Amino acid sequence: MVSERNRPVPRVGMVGGGQLARMTHQAGIALGTDFRVLTGSAEDSAALVCGDVRLGDDKDAADLSAFGKSCDVVTFDHEHVPEPVLREVERAGVRLRPSRDALRYAQDKLRMRTRAHELGAPCPQWRAVTTLEHVSVFAGENGWPVVLKAASGGYDGKGVWVVSSVAEAETVLERAAEAGIQILAEERVDFRRELAVQVARSPHGQFAVYPVVETVQRDGICHEVIAPAPSLDEERATRAQELAIELAHALDVVGMLAVELFDTPDGIVINELAMRPHNSGHWSIEGARTSQFEQHLRAVLDLPLGSPRATAEYTVMANVLGGEDPHVYDRYVHVMAKDPGVKVHFYGKEVRPGRKIGHVTALGDDHEELLARVRDAAAYLKGDTQ
C-alpha cells in the first residue's frame, strides 16, 4: 500500500485499547509500521504501551471518522462499534478492514447463522425467537435445555442463557424486548470438546490458516488453549480449516477470522465467529512462526502473509484471571523461579476478580504436562495457590 500521507510506512489505526490492541502494537514494533490506537482512557491496556494514542469514544461516528482519516487503514480490537456508525465512517472515506459488510456477521449472530446456513456450513439447530410460543415450539422440536443468545452485544458468556423451561425463558425474552435485542434459540449441542480455527485473509485473497486448537471453556470464558487439538483426526482438522477458509472468502473477511467450533460425534459445528485477533490464538505469539497479531497487521496492510507453521509440537496457553489480591507482579518471582520456560504475558489491566488480566504459555512435546504447567502458573498468578 502506498501511503496517501506521503509517509515512508503506512499507519494502521486500531479501534479499542484492550489487550488485543496491546499485543497487535507489540507485533507492529517488529514490522516497523506505524500503529495508532483509539480508546477511551489513557489507562487502557494498549494505551499504556503504545506511543501513538488518540483518546475518544470508539463508538462515536465523529471521533471514529476523525481517527480513521489520520490512518491508512482502520481495524478493530472488538466488534462493538454499531453498524450505523461504521456506515457513516465508511462514507467519510475511511478504509475499514474488515469492512462493515464483513463485520456484520461477527456482530449479529442471527445474520451469521442465516449466512452460514445458506453456505451449507454446519450449524446447530437455531431459530430467531420473539415469543415464548416460539421457544416452546423450538424446544418441542429440539428438546430442552435451549440456549438463548442475544443476536448482538454478547461475548465471554454474557448474552447467553441456557434455559430448561418456558418459565426460565420468560425473563430473558422480556429483558431482550425491553432492550430491543433480537434473541436466537439454539439447540444445546452435545459436544465432546470445543475447538477453534483461525485463518488470515488479505485483500488480495491470500489465506494463511492456523492449526486447529482445543479450547477449554468454563463459565463461558476461555481458560486454556491446546495447539494443535490433541488426537484430532486429520480429516476433521482439514474440514475445520477448509470451513474457516470458505467462511473468510464468502464473508469477505480481511484480517484474522476465528471460528469457534463444537467437536461432536457427528462432526464439527460452528459456535461463534470473531473477525480480529482472538483469545484462542494467543498461543501463536511463541507457538507459530507468524503470530496472529503480526498476521492481522500483514493482512490489513495487504502484505503477503507470514508462515503460520507451528514452532513446537504443542503450545499450551492458559488465561490468567484476576483474583482477590491485586498484586500480581509480586507473584512473578515464584512463577518464574519455578518454571523458567513459561512465558508470562500481563496486560497492565487493573485486577478485578474474574477479569482476563494476562496469559501464560508453554511449549514442548507433552501437552498434558504443558497444560499442568500453565494451569499451575495461572493459578498462582491469580492468587488461588500460595
Added chain:
Amino acid sequence: MVSERNRPVPRVGMVGGGQLARMTHQAGIALGTDFRVLTGSAEDSAALVCGDVRLGDDKDAADLSAFGKSCDVVTFDHEHVPEPVLREVERAGVRLRPSRDALRYAQDKLRMRTRAHELGAPCPQWRAVTTLEHVSVFAGENGWPVVLKAASGGYDGKGVWVVSSVAEAETVLERAAEAGIQILAEERVDFRRELAVQVARSPHGQFAVYPVVETVQRDGICHEVIAPAPSLDEERATRAQELAIELAHALDVVGMLAVELFDTPDGIVINELAMRPHNSGHWSIEGARTSQFEQHLRAVLDLPLGSPRATAEYTVMANVLGGEDPHVYDRYVHVMAKDPGVKVHFYGKEVRPGRKIGHVTALGDDHEELLARVRDAAAYLKGDTQ
C-alpha cells in the same frame, strides 16, 4: 522488587532511544512492567513506539538524575554516558543496572584488558601506547600489522585502525592525543572466525547463558549471526560460556553481557565486551525461549531468569543496512512473498547508506540454507538486488 513509588509494577528506565531500547520495550509489553525511555528526539527508534518517553540529554547528569529518580531501576541502550556523569547520578540515589563500576569495563578497553588479564582470561597481546616508540616496540615483539584502538568511545569499527607501519600509526596517535583519548595497541589475531556469547546475570547472582554464536563482520560491522556457531566443538563452546559467566561474576554485571571472541587455532580470545542487549543476540527474539531483551529486563528487575534454550536447531540473522533508496517498506511485498518464513524487523530509523535499520531472521535445520535466505532478504531490503 517492591516499587518505591507505590505502583503495582516497577518501572525500568532505559537511557538511549535506539533499536535496543525499542526491542526492549517490545519485550516489556509482554512482561507487563512499566518502561520509560530517555532520549534526545521524539523521532528516535524507541521513541516512535514507546508509550512513555522523556526527552533529554542522556549524557547530562541533571537530565539523567531526574529521569532516574522517576524509575525504579535504570539501564542502558548504549555505553556512552561518561563515567563522571554516572557517578553523579548514582550519588543522587539512582539505581543503575549495570552499575557504574561494572560499566567502566565496557566503556574503557584498557580497563577491560587489564582486568581480563588479572582474571587470567584469554586476550590478544596488548599494551597501552602513547608514543610511536611504544608502537614500534610492540610491533617488534608482535609483528605488523598492529591494531590500534581508542580505549573509549569506539563501536561498529569506529575507533579501530589497523596500521602496517610507524608512519601509519603517527596520524592515529596525533589525533588521539589532541582528543585526549588513550590508545591501545593489540596484536592482529589470526582468527578463523568470530564468535560471541551472551550471559544474563541478576543481582541475586543467577546466570542464564546463551548458545555460542558465530558472527560475520564486514568493515567492523556485524552482518550476520548464526546460532549456534556451526561445527564448534563442545569443549570450546563450554569454555566460552564459562568465560562469559566468570566475567559477568568478576565484573559484577547486572543484565546482559555480550563477549565477542576470536576463534583461533589455539583457542578463544576476547575481543570486546558489551553490557546491554547486543546485535549478536537479536536471533534470540525468535530463536530462544527467552529473548535477550526480556532477559535483560528480568535481570535488571531481579526477577528469576528465563530459559535461554534454543527453539530451533539453527537461527540465522542478517542485519539490514540502509542503501541509497529510502523506501524500504515498498520492498516488504517482495521479501514477504518470496519467503513467508523470514521474520522482518524494521527499526523505524531514517534510512542512510550503511546504517543498521533492521534485521531479518530465519529458523530451521540447515544453517547454510538459512544464511542464504536471510542474506537474500537483507540485500533486497537494502535495495542491492531488484
